[in-house]
Amino acid sequence: xxxxxxxxxxxxxxxxxxxxxxxxxxxxxxxxxxxxxxxxxxxxxxxxxxxxxxxxxxxxxxxxxxxxxxxxxxxxxxxxxxxxxxxxxxxxxxxxxxxxxxxxxxxxxxxxxxxxxxxxxxxxxxx
Amino acid sequence: xxxxxxxxxxxxxxxxxxxxxxxxxxxxxxxxxxxxxxxxxxxxxxxxxxxxxxxxxxxxxxxxxxxxxxxxxxxxxxxxxxxxxxxxxxxxxxxxxxxxxxxxxxxxxxxxxxxxxxxxxxxxxxxxxxxxxxxxxxxxxxxxxxxxxxxxxxxxxxxxxxxxx
Numbered sequence: 001x002x003x004x005x006x007x008x009x010x011x012x013x014x015x016x017x018x019x020x021x022x023x024x025x026x027x028x029x030x031x032x033x034x035x036x037x038x039x040x041x042x043x044x045x046x047x048x049x050x051x052x053x054x055x056x057x058x059x060x061x062x063x064x065x066x067x068x069x070x071x072x073x074x075x076x077x078x079x080x081x082x083x084x085x086x087x088x089x090x091x092x093x094x095x096x097x098x099x100x101x102x103x104x105x106x107x108x109x110x111x112x113x114x115x116x117x118x119x120x121x122x123x124x125x126x127x
Numbered sequence: 128x129x130x131x132x133x134x135x136x137x138x139x140x141x142x143x144x145x146x147x148x149x150x151x152x153x154x155x156x157x158x159x160x161x162x163x164x165x166x167x168x169x170x171x172x173x174x175x176x177x178x179x180x181x182x183x184x185x186x187x188x189x190x191x192x193x194x195x196x197x198x199x200x201x202x203x204x205x206x207x208x209x210x211x212x213x214x215x216x217x218x219x220x221x222x223x224x225x226x227x228x229x230x231x232x233x234x235x236x237x238x239x240x241x242x243x244x245x246x247x248x249x250x251x252x253x254x255x256x257x258x259x260x261x262x263x264x265x266x267x268x269x270x271x272x273x274x275x276x277x278x279x280x281x282x283x284x285x286x287x288x289x290x291x292x
Contacts, residue, residue, distance in 0.1 A: 006284030007232035014231065015238055019273045026266040044257035085201070091161035101260040105205045105252050112260040 033098040035113030038077045043108045052077060060109065067107045077111060137183060141190045144171040148195035160267060166275050168195065172218055173237045173283035176225045188218045209251045217244035237280030241272035
């Protein structure tokens with residue numbers, strides 16, 4: 001049984017390059033714009049589109065079965081409670097930036113934010 | 128290696144892998160991202176790389192996923208399918224990289240497997256929830272994969288050095 005090195009200089013260099021590249025990728029993808037609405041999809045269908053500026057708490061039900069409680073507050077949305085086992089969706093916490101998502105694979109639910117807020121001033125007046 | 132020796136070695140690897148799969152959740156991950164795990168049970172697959180052919184590796188990874196999910200109660204759940212497809216394709220990827228790239232060490236193969244595993248998991252997850260938005264998680268998951276993959280590669284490499292088959 002021939003044994004190979006655990007790691008050499010080469011490995012350290014390759015793995016460091018991969019790590020730096022990934023951190024760069026994550027930084028580029030940093031979401032910055034505030035989202036205006038959130039789309040909730042359950043079992044591949046659009047279940048509800050919510051306006052993030054309206055505070056509300058509601059339950060997601062699918063074929064009469066309770067799946068998740070969603071809370072909207074001050075422009076952010078979260079999964080407050082879910083029937084799934086690992087609760088990854090609940091631990092994701094609040095999301096409020098454009099292009100973020102909360103995923104619950106066991107319940108087939110994805111909540112993603114969409115649409116940056118329009119600028120609060122009129123572009124024409126600044127010309 | 129005789130067949131009976133092979134069966135006993137792989138049987139033991141399946142048992143150790145399944146047990147670690149259940150108990151690894153007791154070791155907290157340093158970065159608190161939802162769903163982040165160490166994946167210590169995959170050490171047995173990296174460990175088996177140098178002396179396995181592809182059939183035995185696949186048998187090992189499938190048996191480990193089936194028994195581990197039966198014990199932890201996620202058998203045939205959507206997350207089970209994410210996990211098993213990720214493990215199978217990551218195992219094939221590590222097998223190929225181990226056979227082709229002779230000059231890099233165990234850490235590289237382990238990290239490569241972890242990266243592949245997460246790409247496949249996110250892809251299968253996207254099919255389940257029917258949205259590509261889930262790919263926003265991928266860069267963060269891959270950073271964690273580099274960390275856990277390196278640690279698992281070191282563990283497997285040290286085992287290979289110290290355990291005499």
